[in-house]
Amino acid sequence: MRKPRIQLDAATALSYVGQTVLIETAWEQEPESFWQCVTIAGVVLPVDGMKGAPCFLGVELSSSTQEPSEIYFHTIRTIRVMRHRDRHGSGNVLGRITLPKHARSRAALPARRNSSTVPSNGSTGAAHP
Numbered sequence: 600m601r602k603p604r605i606q607l608d609a610a611t612a613l614s615y616v617g618q619t620v621l622i623e624t625a626w627e628q629e630p631e632s633f634w635q636c637v638t639i640a641g642v643v644l645p646v647d648g649m650k651g652a653p654c655f656l657g658v659e660l661s662s663s664t665q666e667p668s669e670i671y672f673h674t675i676r677t678i679r680v681m682r683h684r685d686r687h688g689s690g691n692v693l694g695r696i697t698l699p700k701h702a703r704s705r706a707a708l709p710a711r712r713n714s715s716t717v718p719s720n721g722s723t724g725a726a727h728p
Contacts, residue, residue, distance in 0.1 A: 603676075604625070604672075604673060604674070604675060604676055605672075605675055605676065605677070605678060607653070607672050607675070609642075609644050612642045612644065612653070612655070612672070613642055615639045615642070615655065615678070615680070616639050616640070616641060616642060617638075617639065618638070618639055618680045618681075619636065619637070619638045619639075619660070619680070619681045620636070620637060620638075620639060620657075620678050620679060620680050620681060621634065621635075621636050621677075621678070621679045621681060622634070622635055622636075622637060622657075622670060622675055622677065622678050623675070623676045623677035623678075624670065624674040624675055624676065625674060625676050626674060632676055635659055636659070636660045636661070636681070637655075637657035637658060637659050637660065637670065638657065638658050638660065639655050639656070639657050640656045640657060640658055640667045641655070641656040641667065642654075642655055642656070643655075643656065643669070652671050652672065652673055653671070653672050654669040654670055654671040654672060655669070655670040655672075656668070656669060656670075657670050
């Protein structure tokens with residue numbers, strides 16, 4: 600079963616202008632959806648007497664021409680704004696996929712520490728082959 604398409608109103612659509620987003624689009628004729636990363640340059644909203652459907656004008660990040668293309672609202676399944684820089688500085692990641700910030704190491708430690716047999720650093724002192 601396919602995911603339903605999103606419903607965009609004018610205020611929501613305008614809030615994406617100037618943002619870099621990850622968009623999943625789908626067409627009835629195609630079995631698979633298509634993901635693209637674009638910067639939203641503008642919005643075409645419906646007005647009385649207008650032919651055509653409302654759409655975003657977006658520039659794909661991988662585009663060599665940097666010319667905007669139409670991304671019609673009725674083809675969009677998912678849209679997510681790219682907001683956060685990851686902890687290693689290698690690029691943007693989605694807001695919902697950011698890495699958790701743990702205060703402590705996630706190394707496996709024995710259940711009991713600071714006992715007479717296991718020191719506070721978790722080492723048993725045994726040699727490991």
